[in-house]
Ligand code: C2E
Ligand code: CA
């Protein structure tokens with residue numbers, strides 16, 4: 001506790017000061033990381049639940065800092081979002097993911113029909129230029145729009161539903177798919193689900209994780225699948241780690257699955273070999 005008013009104020013000031021310094025220095029690091037090419041993408045396969053064959057992958061960002069440590073996106077995406085750097089970073093992710101898939105498609109027929117999912121952040125979704133950016137990147141990389149799927153969360157949609165609706169409609173008109181990420185964890189409205197031009201729901205990993213032990217979670221998963229199908233949407237389960245979970249998802253009629261059971265996120269150097277193994281298994 002504070003012993004007197006003067007001390008209290010001093011402690012408070014220095015805490016704010018050191019917090020601000022830390023933020024500023026991390027912001028500088030992030031900025032330099034972009035210039036120095038310290039970001040890279042890894043790709044996690046999404047499989048057909050019935051056949052286990054690969055249908056596409058999700059691009060996930062990583063940061064290898066100047067000390068050689070790999071930093072998780074959960075550590076730096078919120079800061080990039082706060083500082084606005086996410087717009088540049090998000091554009092880099094989009095370009096990198098689209099050009100990588102376009103390159104693979106050119107060299108390897110196994111990639112025909114595979115899609116890449118890219119995560120958007122809230123600032124990107126509210127960026128007036130998002131559709132133009134996406135459209136330009138698809139043209140520059142020569143990737144067919146239907147090969148790209150953008151993942152947004154319910155919370156992002158509900159921040160400004162009218163505006164999100166307009167943007168998603170523009171993206172859909174381009175031919176790009178929209179997926180709701182982390183479904184079930186956000187502040188969601190079933191009415192909006194029906195209204196937004198969404199093709200795909202991703203059931204959050206927290207429901208999948210203890211489905212075997214927690215019957216209520218399995219009921220939720222089954223209800224989400226039924227709801228999605230009734231609305232004409234397909235469903236992906238994320239975070240599938242156990243064979244038992246896979247069997248339960250199969251019984252629930254869940255269309256697609258993603259998780260360590262099938263594959264961890266892998267580097268683009270490894271992915272072509274992985275795709276050929278997964279398609280021939
Ligand atoms: P997310 O979009 O929900 O991504 C799924 C996360 O679950 C990834 O963590 C993935 O590696 C992890 N995961 C996949 N399968 C399993 C599994 O079987 N078990 C467990 N325990 N985890 C699994 P990651 O790569 O650390 O990404 C964390 C979050 O960071 C993402 O959550 C997403 O919100 C954000 N993120 C990642 N890449 C990007 C990006 O390029 N842009 C933006 N805006 N956000 C990103
Ligand atoms: Ca995601």
Ligand code: CA
Pocket residue numbers: 181182202204205238
């Ligand atoms: Ca997710």
Ligand code: CA
Pocket residue numbers: 182
């Ligand atoms: Ca998430």
